[in-house]
Amino acid sequence: MVKCTINGIDIEVEAGTSVIEAFKQAGQDIAHYCWHPGLSVAGVCRLCMVEIEGNPRLQIACNTQVAEGMKVTNQSEMVKDAVKWGLDFHLINHPLDCPICDQAGECGLQDQYMHFGKYDPEMALSKVKKHKVVDLGERVVLDSERCILCSRCVRFTEEVSKSNELGIFNRGDRSEIGTFDGMPLNNKYSVNTVDICPVGALTSKDFRFRQRVWFLKDKPSVCTGCSTGCNIDVYFNKDGVWRVKPHHSDVNGYWMCDEGRDIYKAVNPITTDFVGERENKKAVKKPNRILSAHSYHDGKMEFISTAETVSSIELGSFSNPALIVTGQYSNEEYDSILGFWKSKAGGKNIFHWQNQPEQWQDFDGLLIRGDKNPNTKGLLASLEKHGLQAQSQLPSMEGFDFVLVLGPENQWVYDNISQVADQVSQAKKVIWLSACHLEKASQMPKHVTFVPAKTFVEKSGSFTNFEGKVQSFAMVDVFVEEALDLQQVTQWFAGERVTASLAHPWQSVHNEFIHERGEL
Amino acid sequence: MEVKILTEHYSDDNYRSLDGYKAKGGYETLKKAFSMKPEDIVAEVKASGLRGRGGAGFPTGVKWGFLPNNGEPRYLLCNADEGEPCTFKDRMMMEKAPHQLIEGMIISAFAIGSHKSYIYIRGEYVYAAKVLEKAIKEAYDAGLLGKNIMGSGFDHDLDVYRGAGAYICGEETGMISSLEGKKGQPKLKPPFPAVQGYLAKPTIVNNVETLAAVIPIIRDGAAAYRKNGTEKSAGTKLFSVAGDVNKPGNYEVPLGYKMIDLINNECGGVKGGKLKAAIPGGTSAPIITAEEIEKATLDYECLAEMGTMLGSGSIVIMNDTRCMVDMMKVISHFYHHESCGQCTPCREGTGWLHKLVTSVITGQAKLTDIDLLCEVANKMKGRTICALSDAAALPVLGIVPKFRDEFEFYIKEGYSKVRGKSHGQMHH
Known part of the structure; x- marks a missing residue:
């Protein structure tokens, strides 16, 4: 020392x-x-x-x-x-376009000027003109005039992502950040450059022009994108979550991957951009979340009371019930549902629905792991704790008179989801817990009932990551009021009815100041 | 009086070939050096008081002494990226006497225990690079480079590396970056090159003239070398004189020589008017006026006392038809163009200075901008990784206060006090 x-x-x-x-x-x-x-x-x-x-x-x-x-x-x-x-x-050469800059409110230049500067500017000559709206890659846009050439982003691609896409071109006050020919900024960690950019030079295509940051609150949580369990900050307001950013921890250092940044899209009642529709230039506003229990009758959605649907299930009355679990729920939820399943259904017929298990051991050397479930370890531990066995192969479901599917929250990582849906619909009665609508839900038969599930921001609990580290997270906010977590499902199955109020999915957009205004 | 120690045989065209060089006693000193212990060579150079001839004037022997004894390979780099405006002495040395540089480098490499060296040569010096490459081949063929040189058991390889025309690559760490294949930008110090330089190995960077000067020091001894020059500025030095003199060129004179004598005797006096001012050590050095020139001696100490520097030894003489606003514009344009852009004060400041001076000429400046010009220059000084920011600021802090009347006149009247409304003669 x-x-x-x-x-x-x-x-x-x-x-x-x-x-x-x-x-x-x-x-x-x-x-x-x-x-x-x-x-x-x-x-x-x-x-x-x-x-x-x-x-x-x-x-x-x-x-x-x-x-x-x-x-x-x-x-x-x-x-x-x-x-x-x-x-x-x-x-002196910064455009001072704060009113239209996305960084305003969390900008290093603004903050440090208010803290250390506050002088009268003496530069009265014309500023250097540089490139604006430079498309660096799939997720990042550059405004060179705002750039202060701190070289953080360049060093990030050199030292962390080791992909070396960025460089500083030209010299003197004509210097500009840029990519090499035919080598766009498309590494799997590219949005970190936006996070570490102290000014509004690098902005995220996903977030820019969507919200002013002073309308957002942030709370810490854990990423559900894979088994690494990066610590994150969730930025939200009453209309939903708008972005997630890495939160410094031993698990992830200062970074997170680009895939992980999409997890918030499973949270918002209405999204403007569905995953996989990035190519579609028109932003489509769609209700994404399941807002109430429903089933489909000839392709038409029929709402059913969530409370009645769930609490009407008498598990003991089925002769051959089955439980399909995914690794996307919290330890506390597994504990509750598996305990209940053991006592009421004898712990039989538990199936572990796995997405590409052959890739689960993959690791890119930095953060991304092949197991795209945040809590596979937790699920296995909970099964072991209750002395239960889960089969990893889904058999034909015809012989089951009731199937409870604990569907994945991040559906897009389950590439066999429609196949499993077909398989499951062969059972006599199905309750499918899901945060978001399934793509082919409308083709499902009437005896499949979808029940809204809570997303990771709407509940408190813990995930056990790849190395067995248990990381707890707290509820951020509730966006779908009828959504249930597995403890609630268990309670309702057990007859402890808790009334749920109706959701208000079509809230009008109304911003409010979260932070007090600074000195003007 | 010119004292030709390094340039003694430069008028002999044959001197650039190996035979011609050997005929004048070339490579005899190398033979002597191999009979000495390396540490004795370092001690001799230290005793000679030789100071770096590239501009900074740091004692060469002391620099060599910074190398750590950690068994790592060491590199010797010859800085031939002569980029300081108006400096052209290294070019002549390499074109006239390539073997002199090669011999000086082998001796120096032997002294510091380096087996690999590079000559980083300015990209524009195409002819000099060709001459060097030819000479290096001759030296290899004659067993003066490569394995077991002259049967001494000492191995050394030497290569020429051509720059691409950036002034900043003359800064030693910028040069190292460039040589490593990176963008030529100076590196943070510490670590210093002597500890972690080229490829993160101990590295010594010396100027062409410095390395050549090692030969007379080893040949005749430190005491003989010290017969020329002053106590603190020992030996002779090449000065590149340019501008308004009748005989511009390179002159080798003992340090401590009177500047006015160099102008009037060697250079044949001022041309086209009365002596007005001089820049004594490359454009980075603050200007001195005619009165100051009368008193100035060409050594590190006297010029430092006058608030300027000996620098690379390139002297620009200006007569009284030269407008200092024009001069300032040319100089500030150069540094604006050459700033590497790494450190904010230099990147933004060099552009600001250039714009401010230009605004004086285009009639957009206010009288208060003269103070702003000095203020900006002051705030750029000593705040960056390398000395380019200082190099851009110092000429402003020299020219503007000393010729403030010319700037005020230009702003008030809209034309030059010196050349009137006619167009300036200086272009870049």
Whole structure:
């Protein structure tokens, strides 16, 4: 450990800590753009200037290691002046188009100007013109004029995704981020560049122009995209979830994959963009979630009371019931339903519906795993705990008089879903729990009843990830009021009726200020 | 008086061939060096007081002493990316005496224990590169490069690497990046090249003239080398004199020589008018006025005292028909064009300076912009990874305060105080 003094505060840090990290540890604000804890040091923004006692020249905190007894400050007039001018240099060619910029509200330039700047600009000459609306790849758009060339995105593709698509082209104030010919930014982690972009230069095609960030709240959760269990922040308002971003943790560091960013699309009652319809340029508004229990009669949807449907099931009355489970529910839910199944149905006929199990051991070396279920480990543990056996092959369902399907929340990773639907409809009575509508649901026979299931943001619980780490998550908000989690299903099966109120799927769009306004 | 130590035989056309070079005692010093211990060579260079001739003036022997003893391979890089405007001494050295550089490099490589070196040559120096390549081939054929040179047991390989015309690749870490095949951008220091340079291995970067100067130091000894020059600026140095003089060119004079003597004696006096000002060490060096030139001696200390620097030793002489606003515009355009764009103060500041100076000429400037010009330059200084930002700022801090009247006149009247309403003669 090394002792040092940061802005008059004595702290001890580990040997090899950089001064900027020491500032963070001491809880002191320090201006910076190019430094990112998950990337190498570039030392180019020249904002994290500090004064070290005994050194007449200002040093950058990111490339200076703490030495024993070092006394560092960023409160001196010399540092303040350097930071003020550093900001001014960043802003002279910046378009200052905050009113139409998606980053506004979470922009490094805005925040740091309000914190460290607040000067009168002196640049009265014409600004450098650069490329705008540059299509970098499938998910990311670049506005070069907003770019402050911190090189975070370039270093990300070099060091983290190791795909090297991005580079800085040209030199001086004509420098621009860009991709090489025929090599668009299409790696599986590309949207991380948007997250780490401190300004509005890189924006996500999925999120841009959809919401102003100050209308969104965020709460932590766990990604359901695969068995890695990346920690995420869910950004939402009363109309639904608008994006998820990685939340720093031991599991995922600072990153998450692009696939994982789509999980919110299974949550919103109405989505404007279905997965798989990215090519369709017209944004289609469709109700996505199942809002109430229903079945189909000659292709027409017939609503049934969710409460009556579920609570009318008397499990003991069936001679040969079956349970089909997927790895997309929480540990608590498995515990509840499997316990109930054991006591009422003797624990028979449990089938583990698996999507491409031959790929489950796949790992891309960074975050993406082949098991596209967040909780396969948890399911297996729960089965073991209850002393139950699950078969991985789905047999013909003709012989069963009741089948309860715990359908997947992220349907798009189950490529055999319509095949399973056909198979299941052979049973006499089926209850299919699902968060979203199935593509071929309308062709299903009348004895298949769909019951709305809660998504991961609407319940609290825990997932056990690939390495057996149990990660709990809390409810973010409820978007479909009639949706049930498996504990509720169990309760209702057991006759403990809990009334559910009707959903209001077609809420009018009404924004509200979540955060207090800053200084204007 | 010119003292020709390095340039003694440059008038001999045959000197660039191996035979011609050997006829004048070439590669004899290398033979002597092989009879010495490497550490004695380093000590001799240290004792000679030789300072880097590329611009920074850092003591060469001290630099060599920074190499860590960790058993890693070491690289010697010759910086021949002579990009400082108005400097053309290395070009002449390489074109006239390629074997002098090669011999100097082998001796230096032997001294620091390097088995691989590169000459990073400016892309525009096509002819010099050809001459060097030919000379290197001759040296290989004669067993002066490769395995077991002159039976000494010392192996050394030497290659020429051509740059692509970026000024920033003359900065040693920018040059290393370029040589590694990356975009030529300076690297963060620490680590310094002597510890982690080319391919993250210990590396020494020396200028062409510095490496050539190792030969007379080893041949005649440090004491003989010190007979020329001053206590702190030992030896002779090549000066590239350009601008308004009758005989522009490269001149080798002892350090400490009077600048006015160089102008009046060697260069045949000022042409086309009265002496107005001079830039003593490449355009990055702040300008000095005619009065200051009278007092200036060509050594590191005197020029530093005057607030400027010896730099690469390229002297630009200006007569009284030269408009300083025009001059400022040409200089600021150069740095705007050449900033690598990595560090924000330099990337944005060089463009800002250029735009401010241009606005003076286009009549868009206010009188307060003169102070702003100096303020911007001041804030660019000492805040970046390499010295390009300083190199762009220093000429402003020299020219603008010293010739403020010309800037004020231009802003108020809309035309040049010096050349009137006629178009400037200086173009870039």
